[in-house]
Amino acid sequence: MSMKYSIKIFSIFGIPVELHFSFLLLIMAIYLVALFNFIPGVDIVVAVLITLLFIAVVLHELAHSYVAQRYGIEIERIVLLPIGGISAMKELPQDPRQELRIALVGPLTNLVIAAILYPVYLFIIGSLSPSLNFLMYNFILLNLLLGAFNLLPAFPMDGGRVLRSFLAERMNFIKATELAASIGKQLAIIMAIVGIFFNPFLILIAIFVYMGADQESRTVLISKLLEGVKVKDIMTKDVKTVLPTDTVDEVLKTMFKYKHMGYPVYQGEKLQGIVTFHDLSSIPADKKNTTVEQFMTREVLVSNPEEEVTSILEKLNINNIGRLPVIDDNELVGIISKTDIMKALEIRRSIIG
Numbered sequence: 001m002s003m004k005y006s007i008k009i010f011s012i013f014g015i016p017v018e019l020h021f022s023f024l025l026l027i028m029a030i031y032l033v034a035l036f037n038f039i040p041g042v043d044i045v046v047a048v049l050i051t052l053l054f055i056a057v058v059l060h061e062l063a064h065s066y067v068a069q070r071y072g073i074e075i076e077r078i079v080l081l082p083i084g085g086i087s088a089m090k091e092l093p094q095d096p097r098q099e100l101r102i103a104l105v106g107p108l109t110n111l112v113i114a115a116i117l118y119p120v121y122l123f124i125i126g127s128l129s130p131s132l133n134f135l136m137y138n139f140i141l142l143n144l145l146l147g148a149f150n151l152l153p154a155f156p157m158d159g160g161r162v163l164r165s166f167l168a169e170r171m172n173f174i175k176a177t178e179l180a181a182s183i184g185k186q187l188a189i190i191m192a193i194v195g196i197f198f199n200p201f202l203i204l205i206a207i208f209v210y211m212g213a214d215q216e217s218r219t220v221l222i223s224k225l226l227e228g229v230k231v232k233d234i235m236t237k238d239v240k241t242v243l244p245t246d247t248v249d250e251v252l253k254t255m256f257k258y259k260h261m262g263y264p265v266y267q268g269e270k271l272q273g274i275v276t277f278h279d280l281s282s283i284p285a286d287k288k289n290t291t292v293e294q295f296m297t298r299e300v301l302v303s304n305p306e307e308e309v310t311s312i313l314e315k316l317n318i319n320n321i322g323r324l325p326v327i328d329d330n331e332l333v334g335i336i337s338k339t340d341i342m343k344a345l346e347i348r349r350s351i352i353g
Ligand SMILES: [Zn+2]
Pocket: 060, 061, 064, 084, 085, 106, 107, 150, 158
C-alpha cells in the first residue's frame, strides 16, 4: 500500500527513501526560522540539529531494512517521519521471531548510538565549542528519545510490532494484531489525557498513534483474511450489461431495479466501457434522453477469474474506482466490486470470531 503525503528523496540499496511532508515541513520551517532569525535562539546550530535528527531516523530505518532483507523480505520503500519512520515491507514476516528482530533493531540502533556517544561526549566535553557541545548533547538525546519512543508498545511504533510478535507466538496472527492494536489505542487515549494536563504536543502524538494502530490492524486483517481468495470465488456472476445506445433514463431505471451501481457497456461481444451511478446521477433532467455512450468511462480496467482479490483491492484504491468487469477468454463472466470484497471480508471475519 502506498504512503500518502511523502516524496522520494533518494535510493539506497535499491530502496526508495521518501520524506513524509510533516518531516519536510519541519525541516524547512526550522531552516527558514534559523536563516531569517524569526525566533531568537533558533539559529543555524538548531537547524543542523534537525539534519542530525534526519540522519538518526535514516540509520534507524536502514537497520530495519538490513535485517528484513537478511530474512529475504523485500523492502518496498522507506518513509521518514520526525518520530521514526516506516520501512514498508512487500510481505509480512512469516515467523514472529523474525518480526521481533526486524522491529527491535531500529530502536536498538538509536540506543546503541546514544550509549556509544555519551561516554565519548563526557570525555571530550572540555574541548568542545558551545555549538558542538549543544549539537552532540542533543544528538545523543534525540537518539535516546527516538529509541525509547519507538519501543512504546503501540502501532505504528516498533514496540507495537514487538508486542504483536510476542502475542503471535501465543495466538493466531489476526488476533495478535487486533489485541496489539487495541492496547496501542488505549495507550494513545491515556497519552492524550496526560497531554491535556501536561503537554499539548502529546495529544498530537496520541492522535498519530491512535490512527496508526487503527490502520495497521485494518491492513493486516484485510491481507490475512483475503489470503488466497480469488476473484472467481467472490465475484458477482450473471452480470447485467447495458447498450451504448441506451438512454441515461433507461440505465438509471436499471440501476434502481437491480440495485447495482455500475454496469459494463456492451455492444455485440465487445466491451465498450463502464457506466456508474456516479457518472449519471448529476445529469440534468433535460439530458436524460441522451445515450449513456457520452457519459461512460471508455478505458476500462478489467480483471480475470484467477486474480488474487488483494491485488484487486489495490487496483480499485489506486485508480479510485468501485468495480472491475471480470473477463475470461474475451467473455464477460462477472463483475467484482468493493462491496463484494467487503462482504467477503465480513463473512471471513465472522468465521474467525
Ligand atoms: Zn522503527
